[in-house]
Amino acid sequence: MPAFFDKILRAGEGRILRELSKIVVVVNSHEARISAMSDAELREQTDIFKDRYSKGQSLDELMPEAFAVVREAAKRTLGQRHYDVQLMGGAALHKGNIAEMRTGEGKTLVATLPSYLNALAGRGVHVVTTNDYLAERDSEWMGRIHRFLGLNVGVILANMTPAERREAYAADITYGTNNEFGFDYLRDNMAWTLDECVQRDHFFAVVDEVDSILIDEARTPLII
Template sequence: MPAFVDKILRAGEGRILRDLTKIVALVNAQEARFSAMSDSELRGQTPLFQSRYADGESLDELLPEAFAVVREAGRRTLGQRHYDVQIMGGAAMHRGNIAEMRTGEGKTLVATLPSYLNALAGRGVHVVTTNDYLAERDSEWMGRVHRFLGLKVGVILANMTPAERREAYAADITYGTNNEFGFDYLRDNMAWSLEECVQRDHFFAVVDEVDSILIDEARTPLIISGPADKATKWYVEFANLVQKLQRDVHYEVDEKKKTSGILEEGVTKVEELLQIGNLYEAANTPMIGYLNNAIRAKELFKRDKDYVVMNGELLIVDEHTGRMLAGRRYSEGLHQALEAKERIEIKDENQTLATITLQNYFRLYDKLSGMTGTATTEASEFHQIYRLGVVPIPTNRPSQRIDSPDLVYKTEVGKFAAVTADIAERYRKGQPVLVGTVSVEKSEELSAFLRKAGVPHEVLNAKHHEREAAIIARAGVKGAVTVATNMAG
């Protein structure tokens, strides 16, 4: 971020924190009153707040009491009392900001504060997470606070029916992933009648790991496809043909932009292999699409990184979450080209019926907020695209984490050997270790190094997603070593 932009965006930081500190004092002043109440009296505050809101009192005016009620409910249901800094984070999010809170500061608990307060308006609150596991976990775990206070909590999961989704969206607070919310919006826009729609208002959203969802994945298009033409023999033909072409001789590739282009020598070679006179004749136009997809499949999409093959099916791996996207397919013939490359059954082609980017979807909300451990570096983008401010929240206690400088190795083998030696030493001390890797392929390569070194470990990647909860539950025990892709969150 340019220094002058950073200076402008951070200019009001001290004033904002002073305002939030005043809110904390107001919430603290209510604590004794609510802690003296019985469970039924505390639960009875929710309809009172709703009635006061209906009579014209604003959510801002209700905030001190509502936050104090949630704090007391958290203490009674979870045994966790919101710290003052967590109250600050909740107030910042209620105001439509991003609360930047360090890892371990309890962001998940913080989300209960603005969620409860805004749910009092009766228009529904969406709590957005990066994966189904977290959505389901948080709806159960944090949902206990909301249910204790008389609110309905729903969760949207990938395998739900429209009726189940409709019921979940009708709840006061709905948990789900960015993709599920976005695809439901697209499906609603394709519905023939209002009765078929599942979503209601886009009133208020709390986005967890907001930098990942609103910046890293912002331009990712969500696409709903329908059947088009039957798959043809040309996918296999071109999958074989491109094996006879050489990179930088017959075609060029830009890995950063994920694009490829055929060169003059390549055109000549293809015409020779296909025994046609001119590749660019009108009659041969479809061949160019097959050729480009075959080259992209060969050079730009790697097995166990961009996709996995399981039980004869090619499944996309989400580059941001490391998870398999069951039921999702690449469009414009690319998925068929990959199936041909992997020598598995080629399914019929599809066509785009509806599409929206995550950026445009989240701009539909009347009020948007988020939380993350790292947002300051993207503060200017959040402001320009979403009109969101970033508020750094102080830690509850001084951080004891040590951030070491990067170590750079000449070769990947050297790097993996050094990482393995470090893990082995920590394992012998009984220290639990979590190792992050960039892909399924790399997680399995490191796993092989650890096996060779005799270090027992678990691997959490898209291939082992069904054991996710069990692996995560054990990850912090003495001597546990867990190798994970970014699906571990």
């Protein structure tokens, strides 16, 4: 019986993987051109993408080139290159899906792809982690890629003042825990004026350990 249910749950998985594989082919087709760019030219791509987005191009259309730019930036800043399976994971996350990745497949690096892409819209991206240590570590570690490409990176930690939180939320990409994001949302809804609020638009989020955060921890209510 478990095998039967597993088969039902995985129905259509092959089709999805084929679609993601096609995206990877397009990303790889840009690699030679982008790897030949100087650091300044690579950084300039962010402004070019933003301009193209403002003129009507969708994030889906920008995705292959944007992913190729992030991969090149990761090579230059961290000495790490996104594998094809990581590109597939990034595309799946951008499309609003859950990407199940095995230990060692580099989930942290995968998150940089949809984070960068959606930050191009200028409405902010939240990267949700399970604890303050990971939030601070990833904002510095993976943040090197984003900062290299001209984006601002913020982090929400437990001991921050409202002013510090507001500044962190104003960044292009903001790292933090589900509890910090959740409590800030509740406090904003209790604020008397908009000036007291710290968060801005809720546009796009990448959730690490999604089963733990949205299922296990969701059983414990956030109470102020």
